[in-house]
Each structure stands twice: as C-alpha cells, then as structure tokens.
Amino acid sequence: MVDATVAELGGGYKYGFVTDIESETLPAGLTEETIRKISALKDEPEFLLEWRLRAFRAWQQMKEPHWAEVTYPPIDYQSISYFSRPKKKLKSLEEADPKLLETFNRLGIPLTEQKFLANVEGAEVNSRPLTPVAVDAVFDSVSVVTTYRETLAKLGIIFCSFSEAVREHPELVREYLGSVVPIRDNFFSALNSAVFSDGSFVYVPPGVRCPMELSTYFRINSANTGQFERTLIIADKGSYVSYLEGCTAPQRDENQLHAAVVELIALEGAHIKYSTVQNWYPGDAEGRGGIYNFVTKRGLCKGAYSRISWTQVETGSAITWKYPSCILKGDHSRGEFYSVAFTGNYQQADTGTKMIHLGRNTRSTIISKGISAGHGRNTYRGLVRIAQSAENARNYTRCDSLILGDRAAAHTYPVIDAKNPRAQVEHEATTSKVSDTQLYFLRQRGLSEEDAVHLVVNGFCKEVFRELPMEFAVEAQKLLEISLEDANG
Amino acid sequence: MVETASEAIASAEQATALLAIHNLHVQTAEREILKGIHLTIRPGEIHAIMGPNGSGKSTLAHVLAGNPGFTVTVGSVFFNGNDLLAMAIEERARAGLFVAFQYPPEIPGVNNMQYLRTAVNTVRKSRGQSELSAAEFLSRVRTILKELGMPEEMVRRSLNEGFSGGEKKKNEILQMAMLEPRLMVLDEIDSGLDVDALELVARCALRVFEDKRSERSLVVITHYSRILRYIKPQYVHVLADGKIVESGGIAVAERIEEKGYG
Ligand SMILES: Nc1ncnc2c1ncn2[C@@H]1O[C@H](COP(=O)(O)OP(=O)(O)OP(=O)(O)O)[C@@H](O)[C@H]1O
Numbered sequence: 001m002v003d004a005t006v007a008e009l010g011g012g013y014k015y016g017f018v019t020d021i022e023s024e025t026l027p028a029g030l031t032e033e034t035i036r037k038i039s040a041l042k043d044e045p046e047f048l049l050e051w052r053l054r055a056f057r058a059w060q061q062m063k064e065p066h067w068a069e070v071t072y073p074p075i076d077y078q079s080i081s082y083f084s085r086p087k088k089k090l091k092s093l094e095e096a097d098p099k100l101l102e103t104f105n106r107l108g109i110p111l112t113e114q115k116f117l118a119n120v121e122g123a124e125v126n127s128r129p130l131t132p133v134a135v136d137a138v139f140d141s142v143s144v145v146t147t148y149r150e151t152l153a154k155l156g157i158i159f160c161s162f163s164e165a166v167r168e169h170p171e172l173v174r175e176y177l178g179s180v181v182p183i184r185d186n187f188f189s190a191l192n193s194a195v196f197s198d199g200s201f202v203y204v205p206p207g208v209r210c211p212m213e214l215s216t217y218f219r220i221n222s223a224n225t226g227q228f229e230r231t232l233i234i235a236d237k238g239s240y241v242s243y244l245e246g247c248t249a250p251q252r253d254e255n256q257l258h259a260a261v262v263e264l265i266a267l268e269g270a271h272i273k274y275s276t277v278q279n280w281y282p283g284d285a286e287g288r289g290g291i292y293n294f295v296t297k298r299g300l301c302k303g304a305y306s307r308i309s310w311t312q313v314e315t316g317s318a319i320t321w322k323y324p325s326c327i328l329k330g331d332h333s334r335g336e337f338y339s340v341a342f343t344g345n346y347q348q349a350d351t352g353t354k355m356i357h358l359g360r361n362t363r364s365t366i367i368s369k370g371i372s373a374g375h376g377r378n379t380y381r382g383l384v385r386i387a388q389s390a391e392n393a394r395n396y397t398r399c400d401s402l403i404l405g406d407r408a409a410a411h412t413y414p415v416i417d418a419k420n421p422r423a424q425v426e427h428e429a430t431t432s433k434v435s436d437t438q439l440y441f442l443r444q445r446g447l448s449e450e451d452a453v454h455l456v457v458n459g460f461c462k463e464v465f466r467e468l469p470m471e472f473a474v475e476a477q478k479l480l481e482i483s484l485e486d487a488n489g
Numbered sequence: 490m491v492e493t494a495s496e497a498i499a500s501a502e503q504a505t506a507l508l509a510i511h512n513l514h515v516q517t518a519e520r521e522i523l524k525g526i527h528l529t530i531r532p533g534e535i536h537a538i539m540g541p542n543g544s545g546k547s548t549l550a551h552v553l554a555g556n557p558g559f560t561v562t563v564g565s566v567f568f569n570g571n572d573l574l575a576m577a578i579e580e581r582a583r584a585g586l587f588v589a590f591q592y593p594p595e596i597p598g599v600n601n602m603q604y605l606r607t608a609v610n611t612v613r614k615s616r617g618q619s620e621l622s623a624a625e626f627l628s629r630v631r632t633i634l635k636e637l638g639m640p641e642e643m644v645r646r647s648l649n650e651g652f653s654g655g656e657k658k659k660n661e662i663l664q665m666a667m668l669e670p671r672l673m674v675l676d677e678i679d680s681g682l683d684v685d686a687l688e689l690v691a692r693c694a695l696r697v698f699e700d701k702r703s704e705r706s707l708v709v710i711t712h713y714s715r716i717l718r719y720i721k722p723q724y725v726h727v728l729a730d731g732k733i734v735e736s737g738g739i740a741v742a743e744r745i746e747e748k749g750y751g
C-alpha cells in the first residue's frame with residue numbers, strides 16, 4: 001500500500017515547475033496608487049475601493065507581529081508585486097492558454113466536469129462514496145475557471161470567483177466581507193484587505209445540502225509576486241457545505257509571501273466543513289526559498305445549532321502562521337479544529353486555533369497533531385476563551401507532538417481563559433518520539449524502516465485524516481510520506 | 490586458513506541447519522548477558538528453551554531478530570546458510586525468521602488488518618510470491634481467527650492498542666500464521682493465556698509448523714511444561730546466566746516443573 005505510492009511519486013517537491021505563460025504583472029511596490037490600480041483592473045464598485053483604501057491606511061499604522069515561534073529575515077513589502085494575471089482573458093475554458101490547462105493537469109486538478117459517479121455502483125473507496133468535486137482554480141491573482149456552476153446554480157448555490165461575486169452579488173459581499181475578520185484584525189489581514197486579488201465565494205441557500213465537494217485550488221506561478229486571496233463562505237439556515245482548499249507553488253530560491261483571509265459564516269443550523277491540504281513549496285534541504293504563509297482564517301457560528309469544522313493538513317511552506325478559529329456566538333453551536341502540521345528540513349510552523357465561546361451550550365473540539373523532523377520547528381498555539389455569557393460551554397483539546405530524530409523541536413502553548421465558572425475545559429497533551437521499539441517490531445514483521453515510519457506517522461495522524469473527504473485523505477497521506485522522505489536534510 | 494575443530498563443526502552445521510548459533514556472546518549497556526551460546530536447529534525440529542528469570546532467553550530471541558539494543562561481541566549465527574548477523578531486521582523477517590515477542594508493543598492508530606496486509610504482501614513479494622488479493626487475504630485471516638478463537642473485531646482495531654495480554658499473544662500468532670515463516674521463535678507465548686486460549690494458540694502454532702514440517706522449525710521459550718504437552722519438543726535446553734547448561738528431552742522440562750532449577 002505505502003511503498004507503491006512513494007515509488008510512483010518519487011521524492012522531492014513535485015509541484016516545483018514553472019509555467020512559461022505571458023502575464024501582466026503590476027510593478028513591485030505598494031502605495032495607494034497600487035490599490036487603485038488593482039481595483040480598476042478588476043472594475044470594482046466604489047464601496048470596495050473605499051474598503052481597500054481604509055484597509056491600506058490601517059495597515060500603514062500597524063506593525064508586523066513577531067510573537068510567533070518563527071524566525072525569518074525582514075520582509076520588504078515594497079519589493080513584492082501585488083498583482084499578476086495571465087495575459088489572455090478567458091471567456092470559456094476552450095479559449096484558455098493550453099499551457100495553463102496543462103499546468104492544472106500536471107497538478108492533477110480537473111478543470112473539466114467529470115460525469116457524476118455518486119450513484120454508480122462500485123464508485124466507492126473504502127466504503128466512502130466518491131463524489132465529484134467542483135473546482136475554482138486560482139492562478140496567481142485570478143480565478144481561471146470554476147466548474148459545475150450550472151449544476152450548483154439549479155440548487156441556488158453560488159460558487160464563483162470572488163471577483164465575480166463582487167459583480168454579480170455585491171449585496172452579499174457588502175454584507176459579509178470583513179464581518180468575521182475585520183480590517184484591523186491583524187497586520188496580515190489588513191494587508192490582504194487592501195490588496196486581495198481573487199479567491200472563492202460560496203453561498204448556500206437555506207435548507208440546501210451541497211451535493212458535491214467545492215474546492216479551490218491555488219497556484220502561485222509568477223516570481224516576486226505575493227498571493228493574497230480572499231475567500232468568503234456563507235451557509236444559510238439549515239444548509240451544509242464541504243469545501244476543500246489545496247495549494248502549490250514553483251520551486252524558487254527566493255521566499256514568496258502568501259497572506260490569505262478566509263471568512264466563514266454559518267447561520268442557524270448550518271454546517272460548514274472546511275478542509276485544507278497546504279503544500280506550498282517548503283524550501284530546499286538547506287532552508288533556501290519557500291513560501292511564507294501568513295493566513296487568517298476564522299468562522300462565525302452566528303446562528304443557534306450552527307457548526308464549523310476546520311481540518312488542515314499543513315505539509316508545505318517555509319513558514320506557516322495560521323490559526324483557523326471559531327467564534328461560537330449562536331447557542332448550542334459547535335466549533336472543531338483538526339490539524340496535522342508537518343515540519344521537516346528547516347520548515348517552521350506556528351499554528352493552532354482559537355475557540356471563542358459566547359453562546360450557551362457551545363462546544364468545541366481541538367485535535368492537533370504536530371510532527372517535526374530534520375531541523376523542523378513545530379508550535380501549537382491555542383486559545384480557548386469562555387465568556388461569562390457562555391453558560392455550560394465545553395471544550396476538549398488534545399495536542400500531540402511527534403518528533404523524529406534529534407534536531408527537531410516541538411512546542412505547545414495552550415491558553416485557557418474561562419470567565420464562566422461552569423465551563424468544562426479538558427486538555428490533554430503528549431509529546432513522543434517515534435519509538436524504536438515500534439519500528440523494530442514492524443521491521444521484524446518484514447516492513448522496511450521507511451514503511452514502518454510511514455505506518456506509525458499515519459497512525460498518529462489518523463484522527464485528523466479521517467475528518468478529510470476521501471480524495472483528500474489519500475492525497476494527504478501521500479504528501480506526508482513524501483515530506484517524511486525529504487525531511488532530513 | 491587453519492580451522493579449529495569447533496570451527497569445522499560449526500561450518501558443517503551452517504550448511505545443513507536452519508539455525509546455527511556458535512559461541513554467541515552478547516552485551517547490552519556494557520553488561521555481558523549471553524556468554525557463549527551454542528545451538529543448532531534443523532528443519533523439522535522443535536526445541537524448548539527454559540531457564541530462570543533474567544537468564545537471557547528473551548535476549549537470545551532479540552538478537553536473532555536483530556534488535557539494535559544488543560551488541561554481539563563474539564560468535565556467529567547462520568540462518569539457512571546465510572550470515573544472519575549481517576542482515577537487516579526486515580531481511581531476516583523476509584528470509585523466514587519470526588519472533589513472537591514476550592511483550593508486543595502497542596501502535597496507536599495503525600489498523601491491525603491494514604498493517605498485516607502490508608506486511609504479508611511485502612514479505613510475499615520479497616519471496617517472489619504473488620500478493621494476496623483483498624478477498625484471499627481476508628479469507629485466510631478469517632480461518633486463522635477462527636482457529637485462535639479471536640473475534641473479527643480484533644483485526645479492525647489499532648495494532649495491539651488496548652489489547653489484553655492474552656489478546657496480544659493471539660495476535661502475534663495470527664501474524665505468524667499469515668507470514669508463513671521458516672523459523673518460529675515463541676517467547677513466552679503461554680504467559681497471560683488462559684488454559685483454553687493456550688490450547689488454541691499452541692495448536693495453531695503446531696499446525697503452521699506441520700503444514701511444512703520438512704522446512705520449518707519451532708523454538709518455544711517457556712517457564713511451564715503445559716504448552717509442551719501440545720507442542721512436543723525433541724530437545725529441551727536450560728539457559729542459566731547466559732549459557733546453555735543442560736540439553737535433553739522432555740524429561741528435563743518435567744523435572745524443572747516439579748523441582749525448579751535448584
Ligand atoms: N536494555 C537492557 N539494559 C540492561 N540490562 C538488560 C537490558 N535488556 C536486558 N537486560 C538484562 O539482561 C538479562 C536477561 O534478560 P532477558 O530478558 O533476556 O531474560 P529472560 O531469560 O527472558 O527472563 P524472563 O524469564 O524473566 O523473561 C536480565 O538481567 C535483564 O535485566
């Protein structure tokens with residue numbers, strides 16, 4: 001099972017290629033003028049330009065945060081280009097530059113719609129049905145295609161690029177943009193608010209259960225370009241949606257900045273499941289290059305009985321700074337965070353979550369699995385806040401760290417802030433090494449050392465992997481195996 | 490090269506024996522634990538090894554398996570004509586050496602069935618056999634589960650996690666039966682088993698042995714003669730303070746059970 005996939009894929013970062021495509025790119029630098037240009041290029045309504053400018057002014061007053069357990073040379077925000085898109089505009093997929101299509105092909109992302117398999121007998125993997133996946137593909141600063149839109153539209157589901165949502169559904173954008181992650185939330189969210197280029201937009205109407213996985217695939221191609229995407233998902237009363245996000249970037253010696261903002265809103269009784277497999281270029285074995293991934297993700301459980309589940313598998317990026325969080329405002333709402341963060345070579349990850357309990361009978365679950373190998377540094381940072389109003393709130397946190405080798409490090413900083421005396425907060429933490437006894441035992445049964453390590457690590461991540469949709473679970477497992485092999489530079 | 494008489498005997502044994510241990514000295518943490526073991530096991534033979542606590546029985550099993558925690562300072566071990574000590578842990582296993590551990594470890598999150606299938610197919614591939622299809626694998630597993638009186642639910646759980654002592658032992662024998670080894674070393678497989686379970690486990694191990702008696706050998710490490718009623722050894726060795734101090738037939742085991750090592 002394990003060795004076949006590894007042999008097929010080979011070691012190394014396999015998404016490191018560059019597509020030679022003509023793009024129009026704004027010159028490096030960030031001024032008010034840059035923002036006006038981005039907004040003009042995108043034909044944006046006045047309210048959005050105003051919003052961007054407010055964000056820009058706020059950002060200028062703010063300082064880059066340095067409390068995280070990560071170190072990197074100063075970022076020169078004036079040396080980055082804030083907008084890049086393929087030159088040829090697309091009316092339909094047929095018009096697309098074949099190189100662009102080939103890029104997504106090589107990445108294994110289907111940009112054409114496949115036949116529905118859901119009800120075909122035998123279309124199952126491990127007894128979980130295979131469902132089609134609708135894809136929004138973002139190349140540098142723009143969305144190039146969104147599939148299955150008509151199928152979804154029949155159910156009233158809106159799934160499109162953010163830019164399109166601004167044009168077609170300005171009232172929804174206006175109502176919700178920045179409602180969960182305000183402009184001034186943090187340095188990177190302010191920057192994103194000022195310069196964000198594209199991303200995905202989802203709206204699921206009341207009572208609708210989205211019949212397929214919605215997914216966005218982010219690809220950074222151009223050099224010296226930052227990627228600043230913005231995702232907004234609104235699940236109306238009693239609806240359900242499962243959304244997946246994947247990312248890769250070419251292999252380059254320079255670091256590249258990625259600062260995204262994701263906002264989720266779950267109204268009464270709605271459930272949003274958001275899964276990420278983050279595989280940005282991690283840098284080489286000496287720690288050269290790689291993406292700086294500074295991301296703000298937050299969900300608001302606005303209505304009663306709403307639920308937001310974050311699942312993330314973070315194997316890429318030189319630096320990951322990311323805390324997908326939930327604000328549990330509605331009574332009886334639930335927040336979940338399942339995370340696997342892997343750091344090998346010189347990768348650094350400071351990741352975790354915040355669960356803010358405001359409503360009564362709110363519940364949250366945090367399962368974090370950190371794996372460090374090579375010189376990797378892996379930090380879990382979590383906050384569970386239970387407001388006085390959160391009568392009967394409950395949290396369960398488990399945070400496990402697994403260390404491979406002698407040079408890797410793991411830290412955990414769990415903070416609990418309970419203002420309500422009846423809150424029930426449970427916290428468990430373990431740190432372990434892949435035990436020699438386990439590897440010895442597995443090898444005695446004929447497994448190679450490599451396969452034995454994969455097996456133990458996959459076992460360690462099991463509780464998180466099983467939260468992922470099937471296709472992603474398989475991909476996540478493969479990714480982790482490749483990362484493990486390349487980790488000990 | 491001038492050979493001593495004992496080296497000449499040793500090399501003759503290497504050629505015909507399944508396992509030939511010659512003057513084996515082993516240490517761990519600076520301490521010598523095995524102090525010159527000689528033991529030859531031919532295909533079709535069953536050996537029992539008894540001896541007081543701490544005499545080095547498990548150490549011997551671990552050294553055969555290749556546990557990196559022990560260092561061989563002097564001596565040689567040949568397995569089926571090959572230098573066992575030069576082989577990696579997994580190579581030994583693939584060549585047909587199986588050690589059922591006294592204390593099998595727990596491996597959280599690793600599905601027992603998936604693990605076993607990976608192990609079985611890896612080993613089969615290395616031996617030039619075809620991989621077992623999912624259906625064939627499952628049907629073989631089910632047969633053995635029945636033999637051992639194990640509920641199928643056991644293989645759907647994580648490997649040994651939360652298994653009782655006896656369940657872990659049964660699980661070892663399940664793996665052994667599926668891996669079809671040539672030399673089977675059972676380190677206190679009987680400890681922790683109730684009387685009925687002991688009979689099932691012993692019969693299953695014996696059955697695997699009998700399936701290919703001309704090629705296989707069994708080594709039973711034990712403190713009690715009860716298991717030897719089912720698995721009847723031709724040879725019983727007594728290990729004391731790192732040496733084999735006595736070798737004989739089943740009578741040795743009966744005497745020890747009655748009178749101790751005194
Ligand atoms: N890692 C180790 N470090 C130090 N001493 C060790 C280590 N492993 C084994 N020993 C010692 O080696 C000796 C032999 O141990 P071993 O487990 O082989 O005994 P045994 O004959 O199997 O005993 P039992 O019948 O209790 O299972 C014991 O004194 C034990 O304490």
Ligand SMILES: [Mg+2]
Nearest residue numbers: 546547548591
């Ligand atoms: Mg022992």
